[in-house]
Amino acid sequence: MYRPVDLARRHGLSAQAVRNYEDAGVIPPAARTAAGYRVYTDDHAGALDAYVALVAGFGYGAAGEVMQSVLRGDLPSALAVLSSAHVxxxxxxxxxxxxxxxxxxxxxxxxxxxxxxxxxxxxxxxxxxxxxxxxxxxxxxxxxxxxxxxxxxxxxxxxxxxxxxxxxxxxxxxxxxxxxxxxxxxxxxxxxxxxxxxxxxxxxxxITARGLAMLTGSARLADYLAFLGLGRPGAAVPVGAAARAVPDRTGSS
Missing domain, CATH: 1.10.1660.10 (Multidrug-efflux Transporter Regulator; Chain: A; Domain 2)
Incomplete structure (x- = not known):
């Protein structure tokens, strides 16, 4: 399990940025301790890895659309955004x-x-x-x-x-x-x-640098989809699976 600051350090972000991304729906909702602190898991880490890489290649708007679509289980819409960017x-x-x-x-x-x-x-x-x-x-x-x-x-x-x-x-x-x-x-x-x-x-x-960044972003997204078990017919995203009661833990909310 991770605190916001733990995920933030992986990408040179602030803990507040991670919380903002959660509020924006580009990473899954966090679980909360009894004291109200956010606790993240590998699910959130994978989503953040994908989102940050997608931003580098596709920009904030497209990356946000992709992750929001993935997290609501709408993979076709996410892929459509990526395809449009490549066009x-x-x-x-x-x-x-x-x-x-x-x-x-x-x-x-x-x-x-x-x-x-x-x-x-x-x-x-x-x-x-x-x-x-x-x-x-x-x-x-x-x-x-x-x-x-x-x-x-x-x-x-x-x-x-x-x-x-x-x-x-x-x-x-x-x-x-x-x-x-x-x-x-x-x-x-x-x-x-x-x-x-x-x-x-x-x-x-x-243009070449952007193409390579798009390739990296797509690869990180593919890693996250594999973690979720997506890409198979009938597969659904376990949104909210991480947001269950967890033991209290010292850390920032």
């Missing part, structure tokens, strides 16, 4: 590769023919991309482009042209506008396709 990770991986390809194309492309003060009109940009002005206005409403105005007419800077070219590449690749807007935001934050290309390896490393 998002693969989508992020594909995004990085598309951005990497686009950055190479943009870096080697000829600069846009500038108009007055280096700006181009919506008609010039539409012609350059082979799209209609209405398409560019639609991209603007989606947050992909943010042109300035000159006498109420849209004008596009060289950076705007770069963003439009990248958006055009991604659109042809089947990306939805909300995803394109997110990618364009990353390009702007990086300072253009040159610095963007230099940061792509870091993005890949982060």
């Amino acid at each position: 998002r990770l693969q989508r992020d991986r594909e995004t990085v590769e598309r951005v990497a390809s686009a950055a190479v194309v943009l870096a080697s492309s000829a600069p846009a023919a500038p108009g007055r003060e280096g700006l181009v009109s919506i008609g010039v940009l539409a012609h350059r991309l082979g799209v209609t002005p209405a398409t560019l206005r639609k991209w603007e409403r989606a947050g992909v482009l943010a042109p300035a105005r000159s006498r109420r007419a849209r004008v596009y800077s060289p950076d705007d042209v770069r963003d439009a070219e990248l958006a055009h590449l991604l659109r042809r690749g089947g990306y939805l506008l909300d995803r394109i807007a997110a990618v364009i935001g990353q390009v702007r934050a990086a300072g253009g396709p040159g610095p963007l290309a230099a940061s792509i390896d870091q993005w890949r490393e982060r």
